[in-house]
Amino acid sequence: MAVRRGVLRRLAAHPTGRAGLLLTGALIAAVLVGPLVIEHSPTAIDLARKLRAPDGANLLGTDQFGRDQLARVLEGGRRSLGAAALVMVGAMGISLTIGVTAGMAGRLLDAVAMRVVDVLLALPGLILALAVVGVLGPSFTNLMLAMVISSWAYYARLARSYVLAARQRGDIMAARMAGIGWPRIVAGHIVPAVATQLIVVATLDLGGVIVAIASLSFLGLGVQPPDAEWGAMLSESRLFFSTAPWLLAAPATAILLAVTAANLIGDALRDVAAPGREGTG
Amino acid sequence: MRGTLRVVAARLGQGLAAALGASVLVWALLPLAPGDPARRVLQARGIGDPQPVEIEAARVELGLDQPLPVQYARWLGRAVRGDLSESYESGQPVLEELRTRLPATALLAVTAIAIAGLGALPAALLAAAYRGRWPDALLRGLSLVGAALPAFLVGLFALQVVVLGRGWGRALSDGSPGQVWLPALVLALARIADWSRLLRASLLESLESGFILVSVARGARRLRVLVRHALPNALLPFLTAVGVGVGALLGGTPIVEAVFTWPGIGSYVVSAINARDLPVIQGFAALAAMAYVATSVAVDVLGGLLDPRTRKAKT
């Protein structure tokens, strides 16, 4: 906990980090608070007001069904950012489990686990995600599942190396010598330390996850109509480029902002808490 | 040389293992797949309304009545002999369909890698040479934007602004070299952003770690110094990162292919996914794994050849 707070503080001190945190904060606030403030629903049809340019009633205009674009962008934000967080949590959970098991258990288990990880790592992530969605069928849940499956291997490998490094730490060895059992050490010391390091690494990839979700939804392999999602909204509005450009501008800007925020934080993190260097808080 | 061969052989073995692993994963997910392949095959054959008897017969014919491990073993047996079974949609052999589309994807990928490399190199050199001044800041800003732009978004805008707006390029590609430049450029953009930043960092590091006098602050001189001394040392760690980036680039090809209607494997797989054509997806997963490993082997070998240390060792 102390480690995490230290990292956050250092991030806030770093200029890029500060910018990233502010932008992220603004986005999350908009996505969570927005639906409470805006009276339009993202799926309510109003054919009398279709394809209106941004005006007083619809701040970002309406689409071919008369649905309010601002509401849809915010709803899409909730979906994309929520999905990205879920994917990260899922991937880290699995990789932490496998990584800790591989690092702490015997050589056989370690070897087997790492073989599996190597095989999964040999596939470009998006290709694996495509294959998984292909089998399970296009849906938002399957999209998230596919992304978890295609990303956990990378973190598992890292987790294992962090575990191996942690085992050599002075305080761990002291605890062992004092007679404290491995389970308590693992649960109390190793897992939290490794988890923190993993979170730092995962945050670096957050932008990529958001892009991947939008890309797969753009191809029609994620969210299904009438649910709102940035990539899907862009895909549905392609023909309106010259006649209703606001339909494309809003989700495009949203994606840019979200990914830039994630990248800014990632850049700052790289400077502030380089992976491999243990956070000492 | 023998060492390199051994490494290559080990990596190719790894490629086969990866292909095997990918296929196991895809098959393991099959019980979760919705829909009935037997019915789909019958519909593709024109029997729009099959009787339960016909569905049963098709199921037996396709071997779908066997338990899953047996089906997998059968598929594997055919796969190692080069037979990736037939597409549900078209009835054509999957390997044939993938093979006819491979050149287009290869052209796109190779061109994109070349563009990314050729774009990243001068950008990184300039940024390192004029470090702290406006070219460096410009590069930093551009690569931040470039990394944040998803390829499908850039492609979408490129289609509207470049193809429809200015009349360059085609909305419907036919896979020929004359039309590859725009999709390849779109595909390469994110890599240029990444690689130029990486190479810049690598260059600066090798500058500082070396014995080169950097008190000569004039830009042009510094550039020559960079190219002649820093670049060779910086290339190796850079190429390692390139190897990883190639994976991301390959992963991005289906999206760019779909946006530009580029007749490669990626767009084919996307439509196979929409058509729920499982044999194509199974074959694609295995082939993509092998192709990716082969590419990273090639990149590693290239890196080894270019490594000034191994070159010096040979002379």
Next chain:
Amino acid sequence: MTAARRASLARLIAVGIVVTTASGAGQRAEAAAGPEPLRILNSFKAEAIDPAKPGAHWCYEFAYCEYPMQAADEGGLEPWLLSSLDPVDELTWRLTVRPGITFQNGRPVDGEALAASLQRQIDLFAQVTPFLPGATAEAAGAREVLLRTSKPTAIVPALLAERSLFPVYDVAAVERVLAGGEDRDLAGAGIFTAPYAVTELTADRLTLERYDGYWAGMPALPGIEVRFVTDPQARILAVQNGEADIALYPPSEVQDTLAGRDDIFLRRQEVAQETLRLAPNVGQPPLDELAVRRAAALAVDYEALAQDVMGGLYDVAQGMYPSDHDYSLVTQRTDPAEAERILDEAGWVEGAGGVRARDGQPLQLILLTYPQQPDTATHAVAVQDQLGRVGFDVSIRQVEDVNATITEEPWVPPPGSPVAFGCACIPARGVAPRLHSLAAMRARRALRAGRNRTLDADRPSGWEHQGWDIAVIFNGTLSLTADLKPFPVVVGPAYQGYEVSPVRRLVTYQTAPAS
């Protein structure tokens, strides 16, 4: 300048002159040749050339095969490759071939050739069998064929015009090619009689060339190229960019982007031949209740669906058929107030969130859509909204295979027996063979479904919730007509004046760009 440099400069200039003249000459030659080949973008692949295989029926739309009879644009059936078709007795028909017709490979079409063509389709093509089981076709003269059916079949004229069943082709040539090769080798074998001949069929495109010896006249175009492009937006962009002339199956939102453009135009049929239907699952609650069905039918705003949702691309559905067909009745109207009254009377009381409930059961519906027909999704969203206003709680579910879903899960045809399907659909005026045959196929399905469901002693266990209530189906089972869809195409400037055939014969030998 050195001598060497001067020489190479001279060479460069010479080459430049030659290249410019050559391209200029090429362009001049091109300009003299007449219209360019027609470039069409389709979303479906032609899968086979051999008419006995499924997926070969595109030859109807793109004028590379012809039929003994033909549905005329104005309605009705007329002899086409035949000069006459006469019933002899209740099991026999006499077909007389028009003189002067040859296959594209030069062989004349006589009685023998026609008989062989009919017989091969009867024997090998699965879709023929339900209509003409055990039929025989025999040559009975130089240009005559006798078609004998196993039972009285009044619809033989329509069958001979139906787009997938009996294209006329050179059986000897087909068998010769297939003996040593496969289906795609039939390209270039000239097996049909049509104005355009297949020269190549690949996974990406179908290439057709003019047949100079066409019996009805010289075809206007040097050739046709049909490209298969699955992305509907890409098809439109290509026409916009001048890379194609006609794009089929445009996405419905294209209607909203057309105002004031001069690079793409929307052309549609005068009269809709196809429909988008709402098929209720009457085998389970709540739609097993008449009141609920009536309320749902009154709550749908048909006019909004056609005008607002589809931007005027569709025609308003007032009944089962287009209203200008003389046998069509107005059976559908929109009256949400009446719908609410009916629901109130049936005991469905409005509750929390505007959703009606009765005895604690909310009035919930599941609306099915399928991705192969994107308009189902658009309609579903609108219908969900419209039904919601009278108190239904509608959720939308997308399924991969709507036919599978509605036939696997028990489906009860409306009371009145399956036989009603068969009769009610044969139009008094032979409007379009397609509509008729579609009805016949639905009749078959209903018959089978009926046999399984109502005549068998053992019913499926209970009528538990089968997971769907309304399926939005294109060209599907008889039910509520949500919308009438005149087949639309998007064309480029050269084909602005293109008329979409009411019977979907997209290309004829006279199709040409506006000059």
